[in-house]
Amino acid sequence: MLDAKTPEGPIETKWENHKFDMKLVNPANKRKFEIIVVGTGLAGASAAATLGELGYRVKAFTYHDSARRAHSIAAQGGINAAKNYHSDGDSIFRLFYDTVKGGDYRSREANVYRLAEVSNNIIDQCVAQGVPFAREYGGLLDNRSFGGAQVSRTFYARGQTGQQLLLGAYQALSRQVKAGTVELHTGLEMLDVVVVDGKAAGIIVRDLNTGEISRHSAHAVVLGTGGYSNAFYLSTMAMSSNVTAAWRAHRKGAFFANPCFTQIHPTAIPSSDEFQSKLTLMSESLRNDGRIWVPKDPDETRAPGDIPEEDRDYYLEVKYPAFGNLVPRDVASRNAKTQVDAGKGVGPLKNGVFLDFADAIGRLGRDAVADKYGNLFEMYERITGEDPYQVPMRIYPAPHYTMGGLWVDYHLQTTIPGLFAIGEANFSDHGANRLGASALMQGLADGYFVLPYTIGDYLAPQLGSTPVDTSASEFDQAEADVKAQVDRFLATNGTRSVDWFHRELGKILWDHCGMERSEAGLEKALSEIPALREEFEQDVRVLGSAETLNSSLEKAGRVADFFELAELMCRDALTRRESCGGHFRVESQTEEGEALRDDDDFAHVSAWEWTGQGSEPVEHREPLEFEYVKLTQRSYK
Amino acid sequence: MNLTLRVWRQAGPDAPGRFETYEATDISPDSSFLEMLDLVNEDLIGQGEEPIEFMHDCREGICGTCGMMINGRAHGPQSMTATCQLHMRTFQDGDELVLEPWRASGFPIVKDLVVDRSAFDRIIEAGGYISIDTGSAPDANLIPVAKQDADLAMDAAACIGCGACVAACPNGAGQLFTSAKLAQLNTLPQGQPERYERTEAMVEVMEEHFGSCTNMGECEAACPKGISIDFIAMMNRDYRKAKFRNRRSA
Ligand code: FES
DSSP, X not given: OOOOOOOOSOTTTHHHHHHHHSOOOOHHHHTTOEEEEEOOSHHHHHHHHHHHHHTXXXXXXXXXXXXXXXXXXGOOSOEEOOOOTTOSSOOHHHHHHHHHHHTTSOSOHHHHHHHHHHHHHHHHHHHHHTOOOOBOXXXXXXXXXXXXXXXXXXXXXXXXXXXXXXXXXXXXXXXXHHHTSEEEEOSEEEEEEEEETTEEEEEEEEETTTOOEEEEEOSEEEEOOOOOGGGGSSSSSOTTOOSHHHHHHHHTTOOEEOTTOEEEEEEEOOOOSTTXXXXXXXXXXXXXXXXXXXXXXXTOOSOGGGSOGGGEEOHHHHHOTTTGGGSOHHHHHHHHHHHHHTTOOBTTTTOBEEEEOHHHHHHHOHHHHHHHHHHHHHHHHHHHSOOTTXXXXXXXXXXXXXXXXXXXXXXXXXXXXXXXXXGGGBOSSSTTSOXXXXXXXXXXXIIIIXXXXXXXXXXXXXXXXXXXXXXXHHHHHHHHHHHHHHHHHHHHOOSBOHHHHHHHHHHHHHHHHSSOBOHHHHHHHHHHHHHHHHHHHHHBOOOSOTTSOOHHHHHHHHHHHHHHHHHHHHHHHHHOOSOBTTBOBTTSBOTTSOBOOOHHHHOEEEEEEOOOTXXXXXXXXXXXXXXXXXXXXXXXX | OOEEEEEEEESSTTSOEEEEEEEEOSOOTTSBHHHHHHHHHHHHXXXXXXXXXXXXXXXXXXXXXXXXXXXXXXXXXXXXOOGGGOBGGGSXXXXXXXXXXXXOTTSOEEETTEEOOHHHHHHHHTTOSOOOOTTXXXXXXXXXXXXXXXXXHHHHHTOOOOOHHHHHSTTOBOHHHHHHHHHHHHHSGGGSTTHHHHHHHHHHHHHHHSBOOOOOOHHHHHOTTOOOTHHHHHHHHHHHHHHHHHHXXX
């Protein structure tokens, strides 16, 4: 059984007390420790900056050409914090409670409480950094209610909150680069973790511009490398977002937790043809003012504006009167699928539902709506050629965030000592479903306020040791493996592009491990994926050389990892014979078609151990105990 | 739709470059410009030719990775639109498109349409931040910020760091990028203590990497986020003050 090492004591004081109990590295000794941070999104950049400020010697790596480009930048809506500035009854406990409930009781209480606790520090920090959050006329911070919350606790910077928070973290990181505490390496992709004597000792990276492979060692390695939604091919992720760093750590012994917990976001723009390369998200803040509907008649031919009220089905408002259009993401997504599957989809391919702002424009005026959502409306128009001030938007669910990830304990340490995982790359805080505006919160909580302290507890006893020499045989082996894979891709000389295989893999995963999962479907996927992977290995075509920028070669390595991950996602989904949050097993639903949990058998984390390609992974379980939040069937009626 | 592309191909930073002609056939007007390039690349791979390398990532106009000259214009013909947000309905069937990398001495070519924009990072490192260590900030609402100032700071902060401003400028100047970050930080109360040191340090690093500004205004026209050249005037004012102050305290 896995031990999360959750500290004892009442939940309100666990983190405070634990910070006192942890071993400390004194300020003068911090510079004797080297730490590698991989990824410079919200989690990675904030961690690297903070570790640098504390005096550690940090090496930060990103495959992007600059530390300002990670996909955290695309988060639109906002960031939650329990400030209760509006005295509407919010509190740390309520944010904690909402997050556990929203995650459908599949997260670890102590971690979530800590997240809620530090949420307030994040806002203070970001404001001090100069993040231009929205303000009220009196000069104080503005908030909105977002994604299923019944209080206004979301701070935002127009529709670009992720961008502004990431730039804040990037700037804090740049300050440490100048101060010389952080050595920043851009354009380098991590391709392996090196483990020596059971501990993380360093990484192998490849320079994407020159192909040069190099070794780096440190006292500890931190992965802030994001989520894995691109396994679906079409998702809201950036094109290069991938699972490679986390997956290669998994192959080296880090357990991978709850891989089937993926979030399908309800408000993306429906795809327009089969060559679409990605799906674009429209912020879910739009659901605050937009009303979701479909025509009652599947054969409706009138223009949306000409369809009278009585012929429209505002299905969320009807079915969930208390929450209406603000039900959690999984509920909103599945209901959209139900409508489209029933033939009531809208748009040329009948693959969307309407999100209509006519009422909001009537009530608030066009200017007020433009002030709140202007940039989103423009973005929509640019993509679809339709003006959402005139005609309702069309939306449909898309793979978005992944709650699963590397298993970590209370210290955010994986099952490999010295290897830590933060932000979306770990599994810990969102259970089976993430609430809106909580991803930015978690990334920054881990990076600014949790990891920089917990890592000290691991490092302190190692005072006086130096990082493993990179000439150690484990580094030789890891580098040889990386080179061999690169050479293999270039030598295969098959007939089909990497993208072709990725798209085919994505289809299998979306059909059988997407919004709905069934035993038969998952079994089918588990036979199709290995077959396609074999074809990939024999028939992929990667041209060019390893010594220059070669994006097909980069993608080939990432897609190879997606193949293995996809299998594990399906295996996990098959094993979890219950529905919870974003994981919907058709065999487990209430009479009304809602997700039906099975707390007796599945109130646990499934953490999978790699045992080699083609061999069954081993499941380890961490039981989840709920002391403070009572397990109930979620209901948003 | 069918289009003819004339694309700059260059194998590496020191290799000679040349234009190659490719046909893009059967393109849907609803597809994005980069999806059109994806299809051309799929064809090239099918024919055993190396695909065209170009910069892109988020494909939603926010990460600032994408960018190229399309018929001589940075990010192409549509204003306020990054390359990744361009859609083929902007073009006509039969169009010929000339695709080149950002052309500026501050942005050396890496390969094909990919350039190195790390000079922007050097400018930020020089002072594009507020010096506040994690955990030492006071309660967020202790620093009220006039809505007007917050909005102005946000207008400036919207910069995505794509480099179109430099590419569009006949002098290859970096003023719009630098001034946008300065305007954000120098407008906010939190940014006041370091205002003048920041301005001087960033401007000086900018001048090491980029050409000088002669007020052509091409940068603003090319900017996908509509960053205003008024920020350049603000920067120049602050820079003059910075010089004066720093001379006095020297
Ligand atoms: S690819 Fe991110 S802005 Fe264009």
